[in-house]
Amino acid sequence: QVQLKESGPGLVQPSQTLSLTCTVSGLSLTSNSVSWIRQPPGKGLEWMGVIWSNGGTDYNSAIKSRLSISRDTSKSQVFLKMNSLQTEDTAMYFCARNYVGYYFDYWGQGVMVTVSS
Amino acid sequence: DIQMTQSPASLSASLGETVTIECRASEDIYNGLAWYQQKPGKSPQLLIYNANSLHTGVPSRFSGSGSGTQYSLKINSLQSEDVASYFCQQYYDYTFGAGTKLELK
Numbered sequence: 001q002v003q004l005k006e007s008g009p010g011l012v013q014p015s016q017t018l019s020l021t022c023t024v025s026g027l028s029l030t031s032n033s034v035s036w037i038r039q040p041p042g043k044g045l046e047w048m049g050v051i052w053s054n055g056g057t058d059y060n061s062a063i064k065s066r067l068s069i070s071r072d073t074s075k076s077q078v079f080l081k082m083n084s085l086q087t088e089d090t091a092m093y094f095c096a097r098n099y100v101g102y103y104f105d106y107w108g109q110g111v112m113v114t115v116s117s
Numbered sequence: 118d119i120q121m122t123q124s125p126a127s128l129s130a131s132l133g134e135t136v137t138i139e140c141r142a143s144e145d146i147y148n149g150l151a152w153y154q155q156k157p158g159k160s161p162q163l164l165i166y167n168a169n170s171l172h173t174g175v176p177s178r179f180s181g182s183g184s185g186t187q188y189s190l191k192i193n194s195l196q197s198e199d200v201a202s203y204f205c206q207q208y209y210d211y212t213f214g215a216g217t218k219l220e221l222k
Binding site for chain 2: 035046047101
């Protein structure tokens with residue numbers, strides 16, 4: 001049974017760095033790719049970036065300068081770090097399995113992150 | 118970047134009705150399109166991939182069609198559990214459509 005679960009702080013101060021973890025079970029990170037996707041309250045979905053099964057990464061050009069995705073395959077965890085947070089980064093953050101680089105067939109429940117002082 | 122224009126933004130329909138949601142890409146995406154359903158407070162769930170393939174476990178009243186730049190999601194015989202938001206997503210740079218909120222009339 002494939003499961004993804006996001007974890008991290010619910011509140012981050014402006015200009016600080018966001019750190020999130022996606023813990024994966026039921027599939028191997030060395031043969032599966034995982035993306036981070038976010039959704040501001042009441043709005044649409046924005047793909048943020050992906051870590052491929054070979055460990056390479058690709059990022060949304062709009063946030064590339066602030067974003068880093070990494071992983072620990074031994075712990076089946078994928079990490080997101082995004083710096084210089086602003087109020088517009090307030091959103092639900094999801095991790096999802098990126099099936100052969102096309103679509104997202106397994107999603108985590110999401111973690112809500114609020115950027116506020 | 119490939120832009121996805123989804124319409125309508127909201128839709129009100131009656132039980133048993135057939136509804137259609139459309140997505141238009143800014144360039145040919147060669148059937149590289151998926152559709153998702155998202156209920157309030159939940160994560161999106163995959164419905165359709167490769168423009169017209171039904172994901173495992175999805176009811177057959179959902180179908181996808183289209184080619185080139187124009188794609189659509191059809192829901193036959195609308196059920197109460199279909200009340201949700203629907204999003205399209207293209208494979209090339211993972212852009213999502215803005216979403217369609219489907220409500221019961």
